[in-house]
Amino acid sequence: MQGPPPFKRGRSAERKKGPREREAWRGAGAPAIQKKMRYLWTSALKDTKRRLADPAALAVWIGLPLFVGTLLSVISSGGGGVPKAHVLLVDQDDTPASRLVVTASTSGRMADYLIVERVTEADGRRKMDAGEASAMLVLPKGFQRAILDEQPAELVLTTNPSQRILPQIVEEGLDMLVEAVFYAQQILGEPLRRIAQGPEGGGSVFSSETIASLSVDINNRVARLQNVVFPPVIGLRTPSPEARTPQTIGVMATVMTPTMLFMSLLFIAQGSARDIWQEKIQGTLRRSLAVPSHIGWFLAGKVLAGAALAAVVTLVGLVIVRFLGVPLLRLPGAFVWCTFNGAALLCLFNFFDTLAATETGARMLSTIIVFPMMFMGGSFFPFEAMPPWMQAIGRWTPNGLGGQQLKALLRGAPDYGELAVATLVIIGLSAVTFLITVRRVRGAFATS
Amino acid sequence: MIEVQDLRKQYGDLVAVDGVSFTAAPGCIFGLLGPNGAGKSTIINCLSGLLPPTSGRVRVLGHDVVAQPMEARRELGVVPQELALYEDLSARDHLAYRGAAYGMSGSDLKTRVDEVLGIIGLQDRAREPVKRFSGGMKRRLNFGCGIVHRPKALLLDEPTVGVDPQSRVRLLDLVREQVAGGTCVLYTTHYMEEAQELCDRIAIMDHGKVLAIGTLNELRAMLEEHDLVRVRGRFDPTRVRQALASLDRIDVVSAEPDLVVVAAQEASRKVSAILAALTQSGGEIQETSLSQPSLESLFIKLTGRQLRE
Structure with missing residues (x-):
């Protein structure tokens, strides 16, 4: 019943080969790398099957970040689908120009992001002190006059320090508005000044000639600029998703979802790394050390299985960002990037887990590491919601590096130099931690 | 191999x-x-x-x-x-x-x-x-x-x-x-x-x-066909060794306050003499057992204790 061994090297083994062995020897004759790759593949398959056998853990890894993300969105948007900033507007000028700013901020796309409430300055300050608004904008007295005389005008924007994202939206939105006012002043300054000075001769009504002259002047100015400022493509054409600008895709797709995706990847890495301890405790690790294949292939199989899991979770995340308007063409790069980062984070957490002397110690260590990494690296609160000093540190955490590049990829504006640096740093870190883990597993870790 | x-x-x-x-x-x-x-x-x-x-x-x-x-x-x-x-x-x-x-x-x-x-x-x-x-x-x-x-x-x-x-x-x-x-x-x-x-x-x-x-x-063969006699009770190890020393061709494997183990050829014929010697030494006998030569006997002979101890 007991046949000879299937694999053996050297001439003496060849001489002993019997008819029964030939089939086995065909395998032995295969290049060594092929056997190693097969072992890597079967190891990965084995771990993937085991992961799939635990759907509860999978659900937590995917569901928890989704839950947290949704919760954060709801909190920051006041329950709506798109976060809106509550802006208090104090109009001390109360002129057509100041009313134009008020109208502009409550119509069009600005209205998608801002809820504007007109208040008196005292009322506004009380509400800001109570934290009831994201920002307060004061249009000072003399605003219209300053615009018409091409004099500097200062809008005062007070933001709520307890909020991060929404005041930023207000700032960016008002920057655009200020620019619009500036260009309107540059283009239509002269006719506007004539209107503001009132009818000639001190009357209360413009003469028909003046109205016609002003209309023709405005029409000519707009016509001259039409080719430059309003290209014909604007018209009534509805822009395709690919043509959307980064700002129009929205915070949810390019900020919140990547943040939650990296939270998932961190949880997967932390959870999967515990498997090394399970293997040690149940004796399968020792058994794997006794086979004629380097333990590195066994561990690489684990990383591959972790990457497969990261790929599945990434797919879920990317379906969401696609739904939120990110162009399809940007998703393959994001998919590869996230899967790669998932594998890298698993290398890192495998390393942390093998540093501990006991399973409990490993759990504590990885928990102590994962939460600061999550918070600092922008995988819980996005970088956009962090103070600058924290962003500066967090951008150099492994998940911070990965998360930033994912956002750039989703915005369709990756800096390839930065992407290359991040890739090299992550590859280097993964390689070092993987090699140390292999060394530890071959040494005291497995036999202690 | x-x-x-x-x-x-x-x-x-x-x-x-x-x-x-x-x-x-x-x-x-x-x-x-x-x-x-x-x-x-x-x-x-x-x-x-x-x-x-x-x-x-x-x-x-x-x-x-x-x-x-x-x-x-x-x-x-x-x-x-x-x-x-x-x-x-x-x-x-x-x-x-x-x-x-x-x-x-x-x-x-x-x-x-x-x-x-x-x-x-x-x-x-x-x-x-x-x-x-x-x-x-x-x-x-x-x-x-x-x-x-x-x-x-x-x-x-x-x-x-x-x-x-x-x-x-x-x-x-x-x-x-x-x-x-x-x-x-x-x-x-x-x-x-x-x-x-x-x-x-x-x-x-x-x-x-x-x-x-x-x-x-x-x-x-290392046991030389010795049987083992185990006696449980309460003993004074020193007095037990002295008492058993007087018996011919008996090997005291261990003498503890609660257990005495003796190896001897054809021990069944010597059990009464062994028990008498233990009683004379002031011991109190509670349980006696006799076992044929086995690996356990050898282990006990070699180490002075049972394998599962």
């Missing part, structure tokens, strides 16, 4: 294995018998390449496990003491995975997996996850994982620990089947009955040293 020469394994000041030498031949079962902590598992770990020996030489089919670890491991099957199984995988998954770890693939692997499933009697449950298996079935699968690559040398580290009698008998049969195929088996146990029943040669170990080595008959 498994050759162990002057093997020593030391952890700091603790010597786990101290100058152990033995040879296990093909088609034979070599038993390592000893209590927990005797150093049996350390020897198995050194053989399977998990632990580097501090000194000495270990070879599997001529391959030095330190100098040629991969060659040695290719010839070796390991059945560890613990159930080294994945609860969520099936028996077929386990065997296929272990086979692949030894470089098997394709039809050879598939055929061998089916063959091993037959050997261990799990064909009908081949696709079920291991978590649904009984303890005995898990033990058989644990054994199957060790033989899937057709090893020429097999290390069995206490494979019957915690197994019900029926499964134990089945496992021992599986071991015999492997040996019949020419495999060299190194079997560690602390069950003397198993060693007596199964092993062709036995090394008795304690505290990292081999105390005696040989076939069962050779070991029995």
